[in-house]
Amino acid sequence: MFASFFLKPKWFFLSFALWSLTCVLGWYLAVADAGQWLSLGGLFGAGFPSGDVSADPLLEQAQTRAQEFWFYQYSLVAYLSFVGAWLFIGRGHEWAKWSVAGSALIVFLTWFQVEVSVMLNEWYGGFYDLIQNALSKPGSISIGDYYAELSTVAVIIMVAVAVAVFTRFFVSHYVFRWRHAMNDYYTARWQSIRGIEGASQRIQEDTMRFATIVENLGVSFLDSVMTLLAFLPILWGLSGFVKELPLIGEIPQALVFVVIIWSIFGTFLLALAGIKLPGLEFNNQKVEAAYRKELVYGEDHEHRAQPYTLSELFTHVRMNYFRLYKNYLYFNVVRYGYLNVGQFVPLIALAPAIVAGAFSLGVMQRILNAFRQVEDSFQYLVNSWTTIVELLSIYKRLRAFEEQIGQGPRIASEQTLVSPDAGSAPEPSAS
Structure with missing residues (x-):
């Protein structure tokens, strides 16, 4: 039922669950605050503003937009890492x-x-x-x-x-x-x-x-x-x-x-x-x-x-x-x-x-x-x-x-x- 379609189904679903949990915990525990150094939002007009953003509504909106961009960037990397690894493992598999x-x-x-x-x-x-x-x-x-x-x-x-x-x-x-x-x-x-x-x-x-x-x-x-x-x-x-x-x-x-x-x-x-x-x-x-x-x-x-x-x-x-x-x-x-x-x-x-x-x-x-x-x-x-x-x-x-x-x-x-x-x-x- 599963082995005909999925490559190593037990390991595939287990790795998906563990990777998802790791990514979610990583975001809330550490990664969310690392956007100022790792985000590429500045290249697309969504960089993190400097200074106290709470005093200026415009800066606060820019901070929110930059944080959203950083979240999407992080999610994209997490997706591509998992998919790329399993496609490499499953090369040659008909339904990979x-x-x-x-x-x-x-x-x-x-x-x-x-x-x-x-x-x-x-x-x-x-x-x-x-x-x-x-x-x-x-x-x-x-x-x-x-x-x-x-x-x-x-x-x-x-x-x-x-x-x-x-x-x-x-x-x-x-x-x-x-x-x-x-x-x-x-x-x-x-x-x-x-x-x-x-x-x-x-x-x-x-x-x-x-x-x-x-x-x-x-x-x-x-x-x-x-x-x-x-x-x-x-x-x-x-x-x-x-x-x-x-x-x-x-x-x-x-x-x-x-x-x-x-x-x-x-x-x-x-x-x-x-x-x-x-x-x-x-x-x-x-x-x-x-x-x-x-x-x-x-x-x-x-x-x-x-x-x-x-x-x-x-x-x-x-x-x-x-x-x-x-x-x-x-x-x-x-x-x-x-x-x-x-x-x-x-x-x-x-x-x-x-x-x-x-x-x-x-x-x-x-x-x-x-x-x-x-x-x-x-x-x-x-x-x-x-x-x-x-x-x-x-x-x-x-x-x-x-x-x-x-x-x-x-x-x-x-x-x-x-x-x-x-x-x-x-x-x-x-x-």
Whole structure:
């Protein structure tokens, strides 16, 4: 599944995680303050100003612009170092450019979209402050001021749309290349696996679904991590407006405390409610494959796909689906209940500060948006649980499939293909 596309996948992903952690810690601990000596911003009109910048707003803006340029320069060097090293290691590997450079591009595009979210969060704060002034002091702003503020976000949105469209286009090609690599890997070993139950489906359908789901979950995970890194400091700073929580009283950085506790609670709650779903999804694909296989045999052989046999096989399909529906019933009760209640958690936490008038409407919007961004990041498992369940069932099938490679042509036994937690539906007969 991974070795067909990625060069040394365990080392590749481990090195990516370690290199990312090293770069992030390096930036915050040392590199951020080294821009005055190492930044090339002076060559592009973004050099660091000298003197006390706090006394001059123009110098302060120049300092911010220079620091941003230095951050982009540092990020570019970090990207090129990692990609260059792995492309050198993987020279001659058929899929190295797509798996290494393509993955790096997806990571970059994900980070860029998070940066757009940060810019929009800042814009909303100023825009709602403008609205508050207009509503509280009629005539204090002109219609031109209002439209001018709206026009500033137009550029951000156009760039965001263009990047989102390009991202989906590129990701579609990336996923298909991964599927192509898995397809070549399995078909080259067809003589060893052709007798395995559902072999054609696993190559034709499961490889496509596996690559698509892993890519989507991977991008979602990266987006969650990057969003957390971007918005947690923002929420930390905005927590200064909130001095106390209802029923609890004063607590430092109250909003950060609330979002972490609420997210951890939801993650464990949803995991407990959906603990049986992966096994049932896996067993569901198994009984569907047995039913489909008998129908295919019936197209070419008159003695196959008899009404009694089909009825028996479809009974197994029906029973497993009903078990799945029942488990999803209480899982969705918990899931949707938690998500809907969660919409009001920040408003409840902000109640004392709102009543005390501790901030403006614009600051409130920034707080609510930052809270939701951080909350969604911490709730990655909650938001992705049903997709993870589907991925686990596909992974089990492909893993059992791969275990047969190299053992010679034979029919895989049901015992081999079923995991111990695969559910308790009756075993279907393929005859």
